[in-house]
Amino acid sequence: MEIIEKAPAKINLGLDILGRRPDGYHDLAMIMVSVDLNDYVTLTDWPGDEIILESNNCRMPLNERNDVYKSVCLLREKYGIKRGVKIHLEKKIPICAGLGGGSTDAAATLRGLNQLWQLGLSQEHLRNIGFEIGSDVPYCIEAGCSLVTGKGEVVEPLAVDLSSWAVLVKPHFGISTRTIFKEIDPHTIQRVDITRLAAALLANDYPQALAYMGNSLEDISISKHPFIQKVKDKMMKAGADIALMTGSGPTVFALCANEKRADRVVNSMKGFCREVYKVRVLS
Incomplete structure (x- = not known):
C-alpha cells in the first residue's frame, strides 16, 4: 500500500510574542495560512521493521535528525508498532526559511502513517502527538488558515476567504x-x-x-x-x-x-x- 501526502508551506500573517513562560518558552499568538508551495511525502509498507527515508534534497538528514524520521519513531513507540516503512520526501519548500518545511513534512508523515497503519487517530490526537515533535506541527496537521496560541499547541481554524x-x-x-x-x-x-x-x-x-x-x-x-x-x-x-x-x-x-x-x-x-x-x- 502507498500513501502520498501533500505538505504545504505556511506563512505568518501575524506573529505576536505575548511574554516568556515559567518553563522558558514563549507564549505566542499567531495567524498562519498555507500557501501552494508543497513538499510531497510518499509512504510505503516495508518488510521487517526498518525505517527507510529518501529525499531528492541532498541537504536533508535521513536519520533521527529529520522530523519525518522522528514522527515514525514516535508513533511506533506510542502504539507498539513493529512495521517497517519506506518514505520518499520530495522537497520543494526551501530549508531554514521560516516556511515550516520540517513541520509540515512531519505533519504529513503523521497523517500518512495514520492511514497506512490504520490507527484511526483523530485530528486532535494527531496535533497532540505532533506537538511533541515541534511547535508548528499541530498547525500543519490542520493547514489552511488558523489562529495559533500557547506554545503552538492550541489551533483554532478560521473560516476566511483570503483569495490573494x-x-x-x-x-x-x-x-x-x-x-x-x-x-x-x-x-x-x-x-x-x-x-x-x-x-x-x-x-x-x-x-x-x-x-x-x-x-x-x-x-x-x-x-x-x-x-x-x-x-x-x-x-x-x-x-x-x-x-x-x-x-x-x-x-x-x-x-x-x-x-x-x-x-x-x-x-x-x-x-x-x-x-x-x-x-x-x-x-
Missing part, C-alpha cells in the same frame, strides 16, 4: 529560530494585534487585515540580517499590498490582490534573489 497571491523570496542565508528567540525582550519587542487581525480576516476585510498584519520577530532578524529589509522595500516598490517576514525569517512574502501585480513583484525580484516563488494563498 503571494510572492515568496528566500534570501541566500538561513536563520536559526532558536537564536532569534534568545534575543526577545518582551518589554521592547514590537507588538501585533492578533485579535483585530483575526476579526478583519473573518469579516473578509482585506484592507483592514493588511493594516493589522505584522511580525514581532522582524526587528530582531533584520538587525542581524539587514538584507531582509532590502527585500521588503523592493517588494513594496514593485506594488505589493504588504511585504512581511514569515516566522523568524529569512523568507519575506508579499501579498497581492491580483496575479498581474504579483507578476510585477516576481519580475522585480528576479536577479535580486535566486529563490522566488509565486503561489496562491490556501485559506
